[in-house]
Amino acid sequence: xxxxxxxxxxxxxxxxxxxxxxxxxxxxxxxxxxxxxxxxxxxxxxxxxxxxxxxxxxxxxxxxxxxxxxxxxxxxxxxxxxxxxxxxxxxxxxxxxxxxxxxxxxxxxxxxxxxxxxxxxxxxxxxxxxxxxxxxxxxxxxxxxxxxxxxxxxxxxxxxxxxxxxxxxxxxxxxxxxxxxxxxxxxxxxxxxxxxxxxxxxxxxxxxxxxxxxxxxxxxxxxxxxxxxxxxxxxxxxxxxxxxxxxxxxxxxxxxxxxx
Numbered sequence: 001x002x003x004x005x006x007x008x009x010x011x012x013x014x015x016x017x018x019x020x021x022x023x024x025x026x027x028x029x030x031x032x033x034x035x036x037x038x039x040x041x042x043x044x045x046x047x048x049x050x051x052x053x054x055x056x057x058x059x060x061x062x063x064x065x066x067x068x069x070x071x072x073x074x075x076x077x078x079x080x081x082x083x084x085x086x087x088x089x090x091x092x093x094x095x096x097x098x099x100x101x102x103x104x105x106x107x108x109x110x111x112x113x114x115x116x117x118x119x120x121x122x123x124x125x126x127x128x129x130x131x132x133x134x135x136x137x138x139x140x141x142x143x144x145x146x147x148x149x150x151x152x153x154x155x156x157x158x159x160x161x162x163x164x165x166x167x168x169x170x171x172x173x174x175x176x177x178x179x180x181x182x183x184x185x186x187x188x189x190x191x192x193x194x195x196x197x198x199x200x201x202x203x204x205x206x207x208x209x210x211x212x213x214x215x216x217x218x219x220x221x222x223x224x225x226x227x228x229x230x231x232x233x234x235x236x237x238x239x240x241x242x243x244x245x246x247x248x249x250x251x252x253x254x255x256x257x258x259x260x
Contacts, residue, residue: 024216031136031143038144045148053109053156060105061160064097065089065167073175082176089168090187091195098161099199100247103206106153107239111214114145115235118218119228127219142219146211153207154200194254202250209246213239 068089076082118141121127130137169183217235221227 020220021212021216024219025212027138028143028146028212031139032147034139036139038140041140041144042147045144046152049106049110049145049148050152050155053106053152054159056109057102057105057156057160058163060101061098061162061164062167064101065093065164065169066171068092068097068164069168069171073171085172085176086168086178086183086186087190090165090190093161093164093168094191095195095199096247096251098164099157099203099206100243102157102160103153103203103210103243104240106149106156106207107210107243108236110149111210111217111235111239112232114211114214115218115221116228116232118142118215119221119231122219122221123223123225123228138219142215145215146208149211149214150204150207153210154203157199157203157206198250198254202247202254205246205250206243209242210239213242 069085072088073082073085076085076088118127121141127137127141130140165184165187169178169180172178172183173180214235217231217238221231
């Protein structure tokens with residue numbers, strides 16, 4: 001009986017949070033085009049989220065390119081298909097691996113930072129002070145951060161894909177004597193718009209999801225220092241789970257349009 005009660009309460013809490021997150025997203029779309037646009041704050045957030053994540057994304061992408069090529073090369077050699085390595089790695093990275101891994105890295109880096117920052121402002125009553133003074137804290141704090149993550153994540157994905165392909169080309173150059181020019185020519189010949197457009201479009205949704213969850217968890221953080229830690233932690237976990245859901249929906253929809 002007690003177990004059934006706890007399960008019911010958890011399900012109730014889950015659906016309540018889903019509804020609150022949906023309302024939070026609707027409020028963002030309502031406020032995003034209202035003046036003032038807070039353009040200076042938007043640029044500052046773009047710099048913080050993009051510039052401070054670029055090294056982490058680059059290192060991760062380079063290692064992914066190295067590991068994927070080193071792991072795949074022996075198997076392809078068994079079937080005499082090592083010449084297909086650039087095609088396989090290029091399509092895999094651009095379609096799926098690059099956007100998803102970059103989004104997960106940014107979820108850990110950006111969502112936790114937003115959750116902790118806004119949570120600290122909620123705990124120290126800075127958000128309440130902004131509301132009392134007549135300032136719209138949602139517009140200044142939330143809209144700018146969600147918009148910045150939505151705009152910056154596709155740029156980080158393109159950068160991460162490029163570095164990953166360079167890491168793969170380096171392995172092929174050292175082990176297979178394939179020149180960098182030949183490698184990238186083969187990759188670009190294998191890629192089509194059906195590979196690039198869905199990957200680019202879904203990266204915008206990834207960025208929106210990361211910013212939305214991070215701002216939601218921080219903006220409604222519970223009082224006390226423990227609430228800040230919980231906000232940062234749950235922001236990463238929730239954003240990571242939602243990224244896989246968004247990725248599944250994006251792949252499912254793109255396959256429908258690709259077949260048409």
